[in-house]
Amino acid sequence: MAEALLTARGLTRRFGGLVAVRDVDLDVREGEILGLIGPNGAGKSTLFKLIAGILRPTSGTVTFAGRALAGERTAAVCRAGIASTHQIVRPFRNLSVRDNVLIGAYFGRRPRPPHERARQIADEMLATCGLSERAQSPASTLTLAGLKRLEIARALATEPKLLLLDEVLAGLNPTETDATLDLVRGINARGTTIVMVEHNLRAVRGLCSRLVVLVEGRALVEGSPDGVLADPRVVEAYLGTAHA
Amino acid sequence: MRNRLLWSALALAVALALPLVAPHAEYLLDVAFLVLLYGAMATGWNVLGGFAGQVSFGHAAFLGIGAYTAALLVAQGWPIWATALPAGALAALYSLIIGWPSFRLRGPYFSIATIGIGEATRLVALNWTSLTGGASGLTLSSAPSPVVQYYAALALCCAAVGAAAWIQSSRFGFALAAIRSDTDAAETLGVDTTVAKTQALAISAFILGVSGCVYAMHYLFISPDSVFGFSTSISLVVMPIVGGLGTVLGPLLGAAIFTVLREQLEANFQNLDLLVFGVILCAIVLFEPGGLLGLTNGLRRRWLKRS
Numbered sequence: 409m410a411e412a413l414l415t416a417r418g419l420t421r422r423f424g425g426l427v428a429v430r431d432v433d434l435d436v437r438e439g440e441i442l443g444l445i446g447p448n449g450a451g452k453s454t455l456f457k458l459i460a461g462i463l464r465p466t467s468g469t470v471t472f473a474g475r476a477l478a479g480e481r482t483a484a485v486c487r488a489g490i491a492s493t494h495q496i497v498r499p500f501r502n503l504s505v506r507d508n509v510l511i512g513a514y515f516g517r518r519p520r521p522p523h524e525r526a527r528q529i530a531d532e533m534l535a536t537c538g539l540s541e542r543a544q545s546p547a548s549t550l551t552l553a554g555l556k557r558l559e560i561a562r563a564l565a566t567e568p569k570l571l572l573l574d575e576v577l578a579g580l581n582p583t584e585t586d587a588t589l590d591l592v593r594g595i596n597a598r599g600t601t602i603v604m605v606e607h608n609l610r611a612v613r614g615l616c617s618r619l620v621v622l623v624e625g626r627a628l629v630e631g632s633p634d635g636v637l638a639d640p641r642v643v644e645a646y647l648g649t650a651h652a
Numbered sequence: 653m654r655n656r657l658l659w660s661a662l663a664l665a666v667a668l669a670l671p672l673v674a675p676h677a678e679y680l681l682d683v684a685f686l687v688l689l690y691g692a693m694a695t696g697w698n699v700l701g702g703f704a705g706q707v708s709f710g711h712a713a714f715l716g717i718g719a720y721t722a723a724l725l726v727a728q729g730w731p732i733w734a735t736a737l738p739a740g741a742l743a744a745l746y747s748l749i750i751g752w753p754s755f756r757l758r759g760p761y762f763s764i765a766t767i768g769i770g771e772a773t774r775l776v777a778l779n780w781t782s783l784t785g786g787a788s789g790l791t792l793s794s795a796p797s798p799v800v801q802y803y804a805a806l807a808l809c810c811a812a813v814g815a816a817a818w819i820q821s822s823r824f825g826f827a828l829a830a831i832r833s834d835t836d837a838a839e840t841l842g843v844d845t846t847v848a849k850t851q852a853l854a855i856s857a858f859i860l861g862v863s864g865c866v867y868a869m870h871y872l873f874i875s876p877d878s879v880f881g882f883s884t885s886i887s888l889v890v891m892p893i894v895g896g897l898g899t900v901l902g903p904l905l906g907a908a909i910f911t912v913l914r915e916q917l918e919a920n921f922q923n924l925d926l927l928v929f930g931v932i933l934c935a936i937v938l939f940e941p942g943g944l945l946g947l948t949n950g951l952r953r954r955w956l957k958r959s
Contacts, residue, residue: 500833
């Protein structure tokens, strides 16, 4: 078994009386594509935000490549090697597509790369994500599919060891979905570990090496995609007891 | 790029030669001085308000601290030029103290907090009579000649615009542009947004502080209501917006229009200036958010397309 790149233990986050994430243990292995699935409101995005440092955990620890991360600021987590995309795209609308990616290349890691190197990284990531032709356009002129790819390109420009993808397929048509799946596969093939939150179960089944199902804030089931999706507890969580 | 360098050199040559060409045109020199001083102040405000998008309605605080520092040091026997650096440094130091709590607030909430900071600072200056002389203000005994004042303002303005140009083209400027657009997204890409905002505020406050020194050198009398006044803070917001928010030369352009217009209005229609500025501000925000630079760039593009 490959070594765990990221380990979360007893991760809990409360919002007042609501416990969004409850005592979650999670191991992300080096080189895998781990799918995080579960019904709406299960706490998937909250778990992502806890790992990315956008939210602080109420309790629990996150260890990444041997370093304790829980409680670190978002920028520090990014520079430690965890990049994330936003579920609802958040481009820098007044900057060009290329400058959006340059921000990631300039600031995403320490030591900061020199200008030439940063530009080179940005151009590579634009090419990887199929955005080279739109490099000089303002980010506000991209379609939703383009903006989703821009989110990925920006995150990749920080040269992460671990990439968190939050519903990058949502809102895409079948052609765009297939292109994005190929993109994610390509990124993983080049050595980046990926954790993705996704509702598209067909895509998840084809892409992920392992799944974790989150239900009401708890990690309910974990295992290979086929095994997990056939598990009666998972079917029940998605469809109700009548189908289980 | 070479074109821009050429134009800058030309403008600088004209500015340097102005006192020699027009040695007796005191009024012209006075207006030019004010344009340069207000241009520097607006450029300083724009580093935080334009580049980083953190709109402050309290920047008079930094001008006032600079002006009072200069006046108090001159009273201790310092030559006025030597007070420029301490004036800027003290303003920057003060900005660090107030930046730390106020940057926990975002967007409009930050702006509202700056109103409070500006007014609180004015009230302290007004009531700390033993240090500031309270409402009766401070008076400097002697002023440098108008030509020396003019060159001081020119040096200040060039330094401020130069700093702004450098920031805009630097990695730091990139961070500020990202913060202006989406602070949270910038943070997830590794930008230390609080640090970058604090740095922008300190640079901004430093420029305002040095401007305070030049202000004191010119007016010779400073009081809480003049340098710390809310209307000063407001004009610091108006000038960059009129000229072009977040651009290098927009604030200077806005300052030129603001100063010349105010001189004319004060001479001919007293108390009408606020109304006129209000109308101009509304028109720009509604029709051309890029300011006058945005307007001229748009016209030039249209003209180029036609020809």
